Amino acid sequence: MTKPKAVVAWSSGKDCAFAHYTAHQSGDYDIIALFTTTNEEFDRVAMHGTRNSLLQKQADALGLNLISVPLPFPCSNEQYEDRMKRATDTLIDLGIDVMIFGDLFLQDIRTYRENQLNGSGIRPVFPIWGRDTGQLAREMIKTGFDIRVVTCDPSKLDPSFAGRQFDAAFLADLPDDIDPCGENGEFHSAVVNGPLFNRPIPVAWGEHVIRDGFAYADLIPT
Numbered sequence: 001m002t003k004p005k006a007v008v009a010w011s012s013g014k015d016c017a018f019a020h021y022t023a024h025q026s027g028d029y030d031i032i033a034l035f036t037t038t039n040e041e042f043d044r045v046a047m048h049g050t051r052n053s054l055l056q057k058q059a060d061a062l063g064l065n066l067i068s069v070p071l072p073f074p075c076s077n078e079q080y081e082d083r084m085k086r087a088t089d090t091l092i093d094l095g096i097d098v099m100i101f102g103d104l105f106l107q108d109i110r111t112y113r114e115n116q117l118n119g120s121g122i123r124p125v126f127p128i129w130g131r132d133t134g135q136l137a138r139e140m141i142k143t144g145f146d147i148r149v150v151t152c153d154p155s156k157l158d159p160s161f162a163g164r165q166f167d168a169a170f171l172a173d174l175p176d177d178i179d180p181c182g183e184n185g186e187f188h189s190a191v192v193n194g195p196l197f198n199r200p201i202p203v204a205w206g207e208h209v210i211r212d213g214f215a216y217a218d219l220i221p222t
Helices: 014-026 052-062 078-094 108-117 134-142 168-173
Strands: 003-007 030-039 065-071 098-101 123-125 147-154 187-193 202-213 212-220
Touching: 003 014, 003 052, 014 030, 014 098, 014 134, 014 187, 030 052, 030 078, 052 187, 078 108, 108 123, 108 168, 123 212, 134 168
Parallel strands: 003 030, 003 098, 030 065, 098 123
Antiparallel strands: 147 187, 147 212, 202 212
């Protein structure tokens, strides 16, 4: 039986990477590409601030195509939905059956994704939905993912957490009211190695800045 052809909704971070890993391990899908939105003004992944050059290196290390949707800045909801509709049409033309998401427990976000794909012919799947996030965070580290924290919300977490490795020490230092996977937007990450990578991505930390209400640590491919 032919496996459904799939793309991974990719932000560059740990949750989508682990969702990809989980879906790959299941053997249920033919995963062919990473699908991501980028900020066309800053040449970076939307929200995470990850450089597009690092994004491409992630795709190369995973042996997957990269399908990017450039978004204007600022981007209205109408502009976002228009560009995503056109991108979805492109995916359908490529024969994509499934989109894999790394969402964990935010029901409103899941419902939004399901509504956006409803009737398109592309089925959303959520391989790590409902997992205990403390256990999941430890499993990511144990499985061999090299995760760097690139963004945090200073209203929830001290800016010094941006620019750190996501490891046991990072988890131990998190305040009790912070989700271990940052699912409530406390922090975001970029993955530079993992069990499906054909090679690690060499990186160095660049500038640390506070911009638009978020703390960013620039992760630069070397």
